[in-house]
Amino acid sequence: xxxxxxxxxxxxxxxxxxxxxxxxxxxxxxxxxxxxxxxxxxxxxxxxxxxxxxxxxxxxxxxxxxxxxxxxxxxxxxxxxxxxxxxxxxxxxxxxxxxxxxxxxxxxxxxxxxxxxxxxxxxxxxxxxxxxxxxxxxxxxxxxxxxxxxxxxxxxxxxxxxxxxxxxxxxxxxxxxxxxxxxxxxxxxxxxxxxxxxxxxxxxxxxxxxxxxxxxxxxxxxxxxxxxxx
Amino acid sequence: xxxxxxxxxxxxxxxxxxxxxxxxxxxxxxxxxxxxxxxxxxxxxxxxxxxxxxxxxxxxxxxxxxxxxxxxxxxxxxxxxxxxxxxxxxxxxxxxxxxxxxxxxxxxxxxxxxxxxxxxxxxxxxxxxxxxxxxxxxxxxxxxxxxxxxxxxxxxxxxxxxxxx
Numbered sequence: 029x030x031x032x033x034x035x036x037x038x039x040x041x042x043x044x045x046x047x048x049x050x051x052x053x054x055x056x057x058x059x060x061x062x063x064x065x066x067x068x069x070x071x072x073x074x075x076x077x078x079x080x081x082x083x084x085x086x087x088x089x090x091x092x093x094x095x096x097x098x099x100x101x102x103x104x105x106x107x108x109x110x111x112x113x114x115x116x117x118x119x120x121x122x123x124x125x126x127x128x129x130x131x132x133x134x135x136x137x138x139x140x141x142x143x144x145x146x147x148x149x150x151x152x153x154x155x156x157x158x159x160x161x162x163x164x165x166x167x168x169x170x171x172x173x174x175x176x177x178x179x180x181x182x183x184x185x186x187x188x189x190x191x192x193x194x195x196x197x198x199x200x201x202x203x204x205x206x207x208x209x210x211x212x213x214x215x216x217x218x219x220x221x222x223x224x225x226x227x228x229x230x231x232x233x234x235x236x237x238x239x240x241x242x243x244x245x246x247x248x249x250x251x252x253x254x255x256x257x258x
Numbered sequence: 259x260x261x262x263x264x265x266x267x268x269x270x271x272x273x274x275x276x277x278x279x280x281x282x283x284x285x286x287x288x289x290x291x292x293x294x295x296x297x298x299x300x301x302x303x304x305x306x307x308x309x310x311x312x313x314x315x316x317x318x319x320x321x322x323x324x325x326x327x328x329x330x331x332x333x334x335x336x337x338x339x340x341x342x343x344x345x346x347x348x349x350x351x352x353x354x355x356x357x358x359x360x361x362x363x364x365x366x367x368x369x370x371x372x373x374x375x376x377x378x379x380x381x382x383x384x385x386x387x388x389x390x391x392x393x394x395x396x397x398x399x400x401x402x403x404x405x406x407x408x409x410x411x412x413x414x415x416x417x418x419x420x421x422x423x
Binding site: 030 | 267277294299367384385403
């Protein structure tokens with residue numbers, strides 16, 4: 029990738045966290061690049077502004093003739109949500125194993141799987157465990173990006189994370205990161221997740237139900253890390 | 259699992275997006291709707307070739323794009339390039355009374371029409387339709403580096419054109 033392609037890939041949310049941080053620093057330090065980034069963001073907004081009304085307008089009747097009327101349609105978004113793997117119940121051993129295997133095959137490996145199962149509970153391992161131990165949201169690096177860090181209603185510290193194929197929530201339990209939930213990235217985004225994409229709605233719901241109070245700010249996150257996530 | 263109506267319903271759900279893509283590809287509104295109709299018909303007739311569990315949108319977009327390529331190839335280079343006369347998008351005859359915003363819309367659509375086909379399809383898929391580079395690379399059967407470099411050229415040319423006054 030040329031520097032120019034990398035710049036645009038960054039703008040489009042196509043880079044992994046480490047590369048994105050590098051380009052971001054380069055852009056921040058260069059007013060010419062910052063301006064170019066603004067111009068291209070505006071260009072994208074203009075393109076969407078010009079073409080979105082076509083999607084918003086009713087299609088001519090001849091185009092709809094071959095298809096069922098849209099009024100009869102089921103709520104596609106809702107059905108899609110229902111189809112998504114949604115597994116907040118980690119007590120179910122079978123489900124845990126299935127997801128462990130699934131994630132094990134989906135995540136890029138440099139050795140060990142990112143998850144391990146013990147006594148029916150799922151724990152972060154290898155790269156994922158290291159990322160949860162050491163990384164701060166403010167300093168993304170590697171394949172796993174940390175999202176929110178907060179204290180759960182049970183008093184333990186939890187962190188949300190985004191990997192190349194899945195995002196999830198892990199909480200500190202007896203010196204390890206117990207995975208409370210993990211959700212596959214939308215199809216087509218695996219291995220190349222987009223920075224611009226918001227949190228998976230299932231993960232957001234899980235985080236919302238687990239969190240007591242507010243998420244940590246950068247200083248609180250750092251302090252919690254220094255204290256060993258206790 | 260086999261619900262005969264769900265394929266058609268999902269396709270109907272995609273219609274507005276497919277139509278927007280057709281307008282991104284074609285230089286002419288009537289052509290765009292012809293292309294949309296042809297793509298819907300082809301998708302309905304080829305439904306057996308769609309694999310449930312894969313993305314219907316990518317599949318349908320690919321059908322549309324291939325039809326469009328066929329049309330472009332079979333057409334002689336006469337192509338009188340008229341600006342799309344899309345209702346609701348017209349800027350009107352007297353731009354002095356219009357908002358800058360409408361001028362921008364007109365300018366950006368004209369600029370899109372002037373892009374080479376192979377850049378325009380990629381600009382449309384990524385910047386308008388919101389697909390990722392990898393999705394587009396798979397959809398079009400192009401190396402991701404080709405997608406990325408055509409996108410750079412296309413958007414750079416667009417910016418230069420809309421910057422012209």
